[in-house]
Amino acid sequence: xxxxxxxxxxxxxxxxxxxxxxxxxxxxxxxxxxxxxxxxxxxxxxxxxxxxxxxxxxxxxxxxxxxxxxxxxxxxxxxxxxxxxxxxxxxxxxxxxxxxxxxxxxxxxxxxxxxxxxxxxxxxxxxxxxxxxxxxxxxxxxxxxxxxxxxxxxxxxxxxxxxxxxxxxxxxxxxxxxxxxxxxxxxxxxxxxxxxxxxxxxxxxxxxxxxxxxxxxxxxxxxxxxxxxxxxxxxxxxxxxxxxxxxxxxxxxxxxxxxxxxxxxxxxxxxxxxxxxxxxxxxxxxxxxxxxxxxxxxxxxxxxxxxxxxxxxxxxxxxxxxxxxxxxxxxxxxxx
Amino acid sequence: xxxxxxxxxxxxxxxxxxxxxxxxxxxxxxxxxxxxxxxxxxxxxxxxxxxxxxxxxxxxxxxxxxxxxxxxxxxxxxxxxxxxxxxxxxxxxxxxxxxxxxxxxxxxxxxxxxxxxxxxxxxxxxxxxxxxxxxxxxxxxxxxxxxxxxxxxxxxxxxxxxxxxxxxxxxxxxxxxxxxxxxxxxxxxxxxxxxxxxxxxxxxxxxxxxxxxxxxxxxxxxxxxxxxxxxxxxxxxxxxxxxxxxxxxxxxxxxxxxxxxxxxxxxxxxxxxxxxxxxxxxxxxxxxxxxxxxxxxxxxxxxxxxxxxxxxxxxxxxxxxxxxxx
Numbered sequence: 217x218x219x220x221x222x223x224x225x226x227x228x229x230x231x232x233x234x235x236x237x238x239x240x241x242x243x244x245x246x247x248x249x250x251x252x253x254x255x256x257x258x259x260x261x262x263x264x265x266x267x268x269x270x271x272x273x274x275x276x277x278x279x280x281x282x283x284x285x286x287x288x289x290x291x292x293x294x295x296x297x298x299x300x301x302x303x304x305x306x307x308x309x310x311x312x313x314x315x316x317x318x319x320x321x322x323x324x325x326x327x328x329x330x331x332x333x334x335x336x337x338x339x340x341x342x343x344x345x346x347x348x349x350x351x352x353x354x355x356x357x358x359x360x361x362x363x364x365x366x367x368x369x370x371x372x373x374x375x376x377x378x379x380x381x382x383x384x385x386x387x388x389x390x391x392x393x394x395x396x397x398x399x400x401x402x403x404x405x406x407x408x409x410x411x412x413x414x415x416x417x418x419x420x421x422x423x424x425x426x427x428x429x430x431x432x433x434x435x436x437x438x439x440x441x442x443x444x445x446x447x448x449x450x451x452x453x454x455x456x457x458x459x460x461x462x463x464x465x466x467x468x469x470x471x472x473x474x475x476x477x478x479x480x481x482x483x484x485x486x487x488x489x490x491x492x493x494x495x496x497x498x499x500x501x502x503x504x505x506x507x508x509x510x511x512x513x514x515x516x517x518x519x520x521x522x523x524x525x526x527x528x529x530x531x532x533x534x535x536x537x538x539x540x541x542x543x544x545x546x547x548x549x550x551x552x
Numbered sequence: 553x554x555x556x557x558x559x560x561x562x563x564x565x566x567x568x569x570x571x572x573x574x575x576x577x578x579x580x581x582x583x584x585x586x587x588x589x590x591x592x593x594x595x596x597x598x599x600x601x602x603x604x605x606x607x608x609x610x611x612x613x614x615x616x617x618x619x620x621x622x623x624x625x626x627x628x629x630x631x632x633x634x635x636x637x638x639x640x641x642x643x644x645x646x647x648x649x650x651x652x653x654x655x656x657x658x659x660x661x662x663x664x665x666x667x668x669x670x671x672x673x674x675x676x677x678x679x680x681x682x683x684x685x686x687x688x689x690x691x692x693x694x695x696x697x698x699x700x701x702x703x704x705x706x707x708x709x710x711x712x713x714x715x716x717x718x719x720x721x722x723x724x725x726x727x728x729x730x731x732x733x734x735x736x737x738x739x740x741x742x743x744x745x746x747x748x749x750x751x752x753x754x755x756x757x758x759x760x761x762x763x764x765x766x767x768x769x770x771x772x773x774x775x776x777x778x779x780x781x782x783x784x785x786x787x788x789x790x791x792x793x794x795x796x797x798x799x800x801x802x803x804x805x806x807x808x809x810x811x812x813x814x815x816x817x818x819x820x821x822x823x824x825x826x827x828x829x830x831x832x833x834x835x836x837x838x839x840x841x842x843x844x845x846x847x848x849x850x851x852x853x854x855x856x857x858x859x860x861x862x863x864x865x866x867x868x869x870x871x872x873x874x875x876x877x878x
Contacts, residue, residue, distance in 0.1 A: 264740055365674040407832075408605065408767065408769070412827050415714075416827050434740065437813025439821075442816050461817060475742065476815065478744065478745035479741060479815055480748075482797065490774070497711050
């Protein structure tokens with residue numbers, strides 16, 4: 217594990233993002249808060265539509281139309297990203313914060329060589345001359361494990377396989393030594409053996425250059441491989457967050473329980489029946505008044521349907537957004 | 553997991569090959585060897601899992617068994633009868649498929665009722681309109697939807713619900729054998745378990761035989777009796793699902809298993825994983841001899857010359873490799 221000092225690199229407070237569509241306001245992210253220290257890897261897990269990607273697009277100031285940040289702040293190294301102008305954002309994007317996307321097939325431009333595409337951010341953000349930039353690109357290719365870099369930088373994206381393209385994307389993201397890397401499902405489109413290669417690479421890079429990573433995924437297995445801490449998102453809320461040991465061995469929110477129980481265990485000897493989470497995710501145009509998970513929750517109480525649960529400290533750096541935790545605490549107090 | 557009552561083979565394929573021609577210039581034609589010399593059988597009531605990376609030919613194999621692709625060479629037997637060259641219409645009632653993409657496999661202009669009713673129409677499985685309607689309602693209920701959904705269109709449903717519609721359509725003709733081609737990989741985690749459980753319940757109730765194709769090994773292990781591992785058009789290992797996870801013998805299976813992320817931090821921290829170098833070779837130009845030799849840590853001289861054949865080690869554990877650690 218890389219060294220983490222206690223300084224906070226990023227802190228997100230009560231972030232709210234909405235999309236203003238014809239059908240109405242879609243509340244994609246509803247007041248989420250978390251912070252990230254230097255060198256830390258945080259996973260964000262959730263189903264499609266839970267707001268995990270949108271919340272991190274906010275960090276780069278690239279929320280697509282008709283989306284808007286309508287509240288909260290994103291403080292990156294003491295400066296609030298939500299209040300920055302486009303000009304200031306350009307200086308941060310690709311330099312201090314960079315991103316790799318899910319689909320390496322569509323996120324590279326097919327008409328430029330890969331070398332040229334990496335060069336673009338170096339031209340923009342650094343003072344290096346042409347020779348130095350070329351050296352830097354070759355160095356980056358070596359870092360991400362692409363063989364024959366001198367030859368490969370002159371090739372076009374179609375000459376690379378999926379795994380190799382993802383390596384190019386990572387090289388591009390690392391070009392200016394970012395402090396924060398946002399990886400949005402970087403391995404979802406890849407095969408398992410290639411996924412293993414990319415995960416190993418990210419782990420190695422994180423130890424080598426000590427950057428922080430936000431890793432967005434729906435795969436709990438990937439989270440347990442690479443992350444230090446996890447935030448579980450459901451319907452635009454972070455419903456639970458804590459260290460990976462907290463989340464995997466001592467989960468407090470019924471949705472987290474459900475997620476963990478609904479994936480088959482590969483090392484199970486006996487055939488165990490899966491326990492699915494019944495029902496389907498909520499409609500974010502009219503999110504329910506109370507807890508968003510209440511309609512699917514087996515532990516649902518009266519209060520869950522009418523009032524949104526508060527953030528509840530259930531351990532050191534471990535929070536859950538659930539009335540059950542409140543109840544538990546209350547009972548503990550009462551028994552004293 | 554299916555229960556096998558007797559040893560009867562429902563499906564058997566022998567030396568099945570499927571090559572797709574690729575035109576390279578005016579006179580030259582090359583071939584993609586999507587399925588190359590695969591032999592296997594599936595027992596009645598059994599679930600056979602098929603795993604492998606994208607492009608290994610698992611989907612093509614599934615479709616060729618149903619003769620949605622015409623085989624280039626080899627034979628397919630259904631219940632002992634050779635169906636390689638016969639008229640498939642009577643067999644379509646017995647063999648069905650559930651497709652991967654629930655968004656692309658339903659006609660957006662047809663109501664759900666008509667989608668499920670179409671196979672009933674083709675096979676003339678009702679005597680009155682009333683009966684057709686009742687059959688559709690019953691099918692919808694079987695897959696956990698209700699009768700009022702019959703008049704709606706596919707776009708009104710979520711991914712998981714659409715997959716249920718696809719399953720209802722496959723069940724309409726009361727088949728015996730169903731090819732499940734990655735039925736859950738387009739679905740969210742919490743929905744996947746619902747569909748897997750439903751497939752298992754249906755099998756227990758009606759004794760279906762499944763060919764379950766997926767790249768998610770933990771799900772395949774969960775649902776299958778036996779598992780076949782494919783690499784570049786070849787079947788490299790075939791055995792009981794528990795045996796495969798406990799005692800993988802082919803070096804490719806071993807890497808594949810060690811590459812699966814496990815949702816358990818203790819395990820992820822402690823285990824050592826085998827990371828393969830390089831990518832899958834192009835099926836247009838596969839390596840000579842063993843298809844895996846270019847990435848194999850154990851490759852030797854002989855691997856490039858002779859294609860290894862599936863041989864039995866122990867009971868029903870088939871492996872195709874020259875250099876096994878036995």
